[in-house]
Amino acid sequence: MAFDESGHDEPTLDELQLDALGELFNLGVGRAANSLSLIVKDEVELSAPSISFAYPSQITQALLDSEFKELSMVAMDFSGPFEARAVLLFPERNALAILSHMLDPNMPPEELSEFEQEAMCEIGNIILNACMSALADEFGVEFMGSLPEHHFSDTESLPLFGGDQKEVLLILQIHLSIRQERINGHLLFLLSVSSLHALLTCVDSYLTRLGIR
Template sequence: MPASAPAGLDLSELERDALTELVNIGVSRAAASLRKMVGRQVLLSVPEAEVVSRRTAARLIGQREAETLVAVRQDFSGAFSGRALLIFPEGRSLELVRAVVGEALGEAEMRGLEDEALAETGNVILNGCLATMANMLRESLTMSLPEVLRGDGSLLFELEQEEAADGLVLFLYINFAVLERDIHGYIAMLMDLPSLAALKLLVGDFIARVMGPDGEEAGDAG
């Protein structure tokens, strides 16, 4: 984790592993929902978690995708708060809509349904992921309505706000692809440092619950 993270807010190896596992379970649950929607297997990468600036988060996405991006954005609040993004290269968004609504519709009809279908897909995936994580942490979250955005990483991560541009955030990043479909994208979550501090405490409580007194995994873990 970068040295720029304030003292006390960097995650230990055990905390990072626990957080990665929480995210992995949440995203796997969300992927199962997506699989039902598109009728194809969904492949996931191992989640990556880093404390970076918003500018760096935007650059990480930009390094992977040169074209315009489409994103479904939802804010979440509760014991920890932040913003979740389901991100696609623009050229893949119609393919996702086609997979969700079926092959019968023409391109003009699909374009008319594009934002609605993307928002619904994002809502299912992001809600599924975050609700699962919160449930495992014995908390609940409130989600905003999904919003569809188009632009580059600077727009998605709101780098026009200079005060926020260099502020540190927890950047959780997962790559996914739909088998037998030309669909791939990313799930990203941004949390500011106060939320990271709250999440760190919750992760610590989670570790204490699933680990026995001798440091071994407890028999009733999960």
């Protein structure tokens, strides 16, 4: 770990580690897209995620996109070789757009919102478990996951991150497309510094098994 100007431990990954994480999460996202396609009965495309890091206190700035005001999010806790709180986060209007493809497209918005929490939990369960199961399969480990929890929030008052500077956010930006409609979202993984080290140890072991390290 290096230190930035504010004294934070700055996550420093080498190119091999970043590439490996990108490939592993891309594998998980691909599995999730296949499962979602069965639900909406149409092709779902999830882009290869881009990876960045931030601290809980910086998450508002990290999400200062014009889309990310009113939020619909699903959180799950995972334990295993490392612990992580995994969060799937969409702007509220994008969440409703996804639901419109899962349910009757002619359903009025006020009726759609009645199903939002249950449907978003199902979507979050699929995407977050697909990502963690991809890591588990490739690392040769096991994770235990909690039941998904749905939350409404806004960019300024995210309820899931308390600003503990001993924790790090691994941020994956994803683009979900259904019937040519592009929907932006984020996958967030909240890790303690020790869990981040454990994750990177798993990545290094994985690279060694592949003969890359």
